[in-house]
Amino acid sequence: MAAWTWRFEAADGTEVQPAVQPEEFTTQGDAESWIGEHWKDLKEGGTDQVRLFEDSTEIYGPMSLHAEEAQEPAED
Numbered sequence: 001m002a003a004w005t006w007r008f009e010a011a012d013g014t015e016v017q018p019a020v021q022p023e024e025f026t027t028q029g030d031a032e033s034w035i036g037e038h039w040k041d042l043k044e045g046g047t048d049q050v051r052l053f054e055d056s057t058e059i060y061g062p063m064s065l066h067a068e069e070a071q072e073p074a075e076d
Contacts (some may be wrong), residue, residue: 002054004031009062011048019045028052028059039065 004025008018020038025031031052035042042050043065051061 001026004028006031006035007051007052007053007061008042008047009049009051010046013049013062016046018042018047028054 005025006018006022010016015024020041022034022038022052025034035052047065049064051063053066054061
């Protein structure tokens with residue numbers, strides 16, 4: 001059975017300890033639901049971005065936890 005895990009990083013890509021200790025997830029959906037519930041606490045605790053892994057394969061990332069700071073599209 002695959003294990004889904006998050007890697008927690010600073011903005012420069014170095015690994016950091018998360019403010020909220022995650023579990024090992026059995027589905028991608030469970031992992032994504034968990035990050036959706038805890039991203040604010042993680043961000044406040046020093047995590048800038050995350051990467052999702054299935055076993056040792058990176059599925060996606062880095063995904064910023066600073067969505068509200070993203071550039072807005074320019075108005076025409």
